[in-house]
Amino acid sequence: MSHSVAAPLSGATAIPAVEIPTVDLRELAPWALFAGLLAVLVVFFVSTDQGAVSLFAGSAIHEWVHDGRHLLGYPCH
Amino acid sequence: MNARTFLVRGLLAGLIAGIVAFVVAFTVGEPPIDTAIGIEEASAAEAPAEPAADEAHTHTHAEEGHTHSHSDEEGGITRTNQKTWGLATATIAIGVALGGIIALVAAAVAGRLGRLSVVASTALVTALGFVAYALVPFLKYPAAPPAVGSGDTIEERTAYYFAFALISIVAMVAAVVLGRRLAAERSAWTGVVVAGVGYVVVVAVAALAMPAVNELGDFPADVLWEFRISSILTLAALWATLGMALTWLLGRVETTPRAVA
Ligand SMILES: [Zn+2]
Numbered sequence: 001m002s003h004s005v006a007a008p009l010s011g012a013t014a015i016p017a018v019e020i021p022t023v024d025l026r027e028l029a030p031w032a033l034f035a036g037l038l039a040v041l042v043v044f045f046v047s048t049d050q051g052a053v054s055l056f057a058g059s060a061i062h063e064w065v066h067d068g069r070h071l072l073g074y075p076c077h
Numbered sequence: 078m079n080a081r082t083f084l085v086r087g088l089l090a091g092l093i094a095g096i097v098a099f100v101v102a103f104t105v106g107e108p109p110i111d112t113a114i115g116i117e118e119a120s121a122a123e124a125p126a127e128p129a130a131d132e133a134h135t136h137t138h139a140e141e142g143h144t145h146s147h148s149d150e151e152g153g154i155t156r157t158n159q160k161t162w163g164l165a166t167a168t169i170a171i172g173v174a175l176g177g178i179i180a181l182v183a184a185a186v187a188g189r190l191g192r193l194s195v196v197a198s199t200a201l202v203t204a205l206g207f208v209a210y211a212l213v214p215f216l217k218y219p220a221a222p223p224a225v226g227s228g229d230t231i232e233e234r235t236a237y238y239f240a241f242a243l244i245s246i247v248a249m250v251a252a253v254v255l256g257r258r259l260a261a262e263r264s265a266w267t268g269v270v271v272a273g274v275g276y277v278v279v280v281a282v283a284a285l286a287m288p289a290v291n292e293l294g295d296f297p298a299d300v301l302w303e304f305r306i307s308s309i310l311t312l313a314a315l316w317a318t319l320g321m322a323l324t325w326l327l328g329r330v331e332t333t334p335r336a337v338a
Contacts, residue, residue, distance in 0.1 A: 019188075021187060021195060027079060028080045035084060036178060038174070043174050051235065052232045052236070053232075064163040067163060068167020068168050071164070071168075072168070072171055073211070073214065073219070076221070076223075076226075077228070
């Protein structure tokens, strides 16, 4: 899974080293952008669509997630 | 450990969290929602001659002038589906989305918050996420049950809610960045205290400055209390499960490669 961590430790002592793995931020950026946008979209559909703002006409999405919208604390009514 | 390691585990942890949140929401949240819908329908039935008053208490999908369709037939979605599969869809979708985001934030801070282990910094990120995106927004704009709130103000209330949540999240991120710097330059104590006090001051000022929402009318206090407790319990269950599942999954990765390598 993680070569960056294992390398300095391999074949060394049994005592766990203090070194903590880090993730290269340049590697992380595209994941964060893609997953971030998707997550915001999902939150939008559960929390807001066909309420204050309507991306799709009708009320089917609103009705389907209705109880979750109330219980997860988003304004519905 | 790379971005994918975190993301995959975040999505899985989010799925588990969404399922647990559904169980809690269904068990403690549906009884007050059913009561509130009963109140909503009773008041809608009582005042058919007064469309203005009616509209103020139910949210209308204006075109046909019909009220928010909670009754069994409307919209093709039955109450049974709404409180089971519909509710589960909502909690699982939010769980997976939050799980993905929290995992990527945890990936960004891993190994960068003092000497906290990956598991410890991930637990911290989840806890701070709960405070910033669930607890603090709830304190200013608490969840409202069906029958509370006017359809005319839904735009404002949604805007206030997300604006306040955004302020809270930005303040939390800024507090952590500041606290991290102070911890390195001064002491961990200074970093934690300044970050904590700074966050509280910013959200408190924002909460005082932003408009209040009160459209409760004569909604019964006991049902409101029961509903709000169930709402915060649902959010707490979601975030707590997310934190436990994600740290457990990451803990297994953090320890195994050393033994294998
Ligand atoms: Zn509603």
